[in-house]
Amino acid sequence: MTWDGPGSGESVLLLAPHPDDETLSAGGLLQRTLARGGRAMVAFATDGENNPWTQRLVERRWRVGPDDCARFGRRRREEALAALSELGVPAADAVFLGLPDQAMTGLVLCGNEMAVDRIVSLLAGRRPTLLIAPSLFDLHPDHSALAVLARLAVVRVDPGLRPRLLSYLIHRSPRMARAGSADGPGALRFDPSEKEKDRKRRAIRCHATQLTVHKRKFLSFADRSEIFFPGEPVPAGDGLHPVRRVLLGTESLKLEVELHPRLGAFGRPTLHLATGAPGERRSLLFDLRWKRGRADVKDFLTDETTGGAALRGDRRGGIVEVPLQALSGTRRFYVKLERRFGFFDEGGWLEVENARREDA
Secondary structure, eight states, X not given: OBOOOSOTTOEEEEEXXXXXXXXXXXXXXXXXXXXXXXXXXXXXXXXXXXXHHHHHHHHTOSOOOHHHHHHHHHHHHHHHHHHHHHHTOOGGGEEEOOOOTTOHHHHHHTTOHHHHHHHHHHHHHHOOSEEEEEOTTOSSHHHHHHHHHHHHHHTTSOXXXXXXXXXXXOSOXXXXXXXXXXXXXXXXXXXOOHHHXXXXXXXXXXXXXXXXXXXXXXXXXXXXXEEEEESOOOOTTTSSSXXXXXXXXXXXXXXXXXXXXXXXXXXXXXXXXXXXXTTXXXXXXXXXXXXXXXXXXXXXXXXXXXXXXXXXXXXXXXEEEEEGGGSOSOSEEEEEEEEEESSSOSEEEEEEESOOSSOO
């Protein structure tokens, strides 16, 4: 479905995991918002400082220590501000939250309230009418983790100030690209004008450190439609998440999983379950060793065994059944699939809320 962008005078806040994500995901939309008399704000979760291989290439050095990473993060902040200037967004409407680069999944798994509190304060103070955040399904762990943190923050904002939520998906597999295309169910396709594309291209070029490695890929975003999802698409059967079906029974949570190892994510799969109310969150995990038929469910923080999961399947997937007593009693879960090797995930976070005794 085509979308012409925010209405006149609307206030938009975009959450970017790293400098460059703001331009790649919504460089055209930010321009359109301002052109219609609205306000465009960008909050960068991290400075993108933990990018050692790119830094080695850019700075032509092998050793990269903490001080070097901090310096690289400052450089990426400067690039982000230059890119926003090209898009017309003033520096006063840019916020840097200072969360740890390449470590945001840990904030979700540890139930870190500090990160959620920062986003809540941002929403309460800036009062956007539209929040644009990463998709839960994004395969980059920082992107999907920020998606969870954003959703935990939104539900804590006063309902009268709660913004509408749209999500964007940058890192995806070929299967996900087909499912999350502009013609996919629920997708909103925003097409920047030629002038907006030109300014977006100039903004992308401001991220010079990243163009050292990803120049062709990044510049290709300037000519694409910008795709947004209201909330998240239903995962069952659409190819956007490896968990195809969810069944919540009286005694267990049952998941039907379809796996597709690839170069960016390979090796033994691990399933994470994050559950619980704020201040009471628990994070459980277990490896999907199908041949064993069962797995010990471990607490992420204490490494204690809290129960057992039944497994029926093979390397392509199967059925996972977790007893509810291993969980915290809540009916809202976040499910994530990692691989032992590779930079990206097998699947981002899937939110399961108020699951019924049928497909969720």
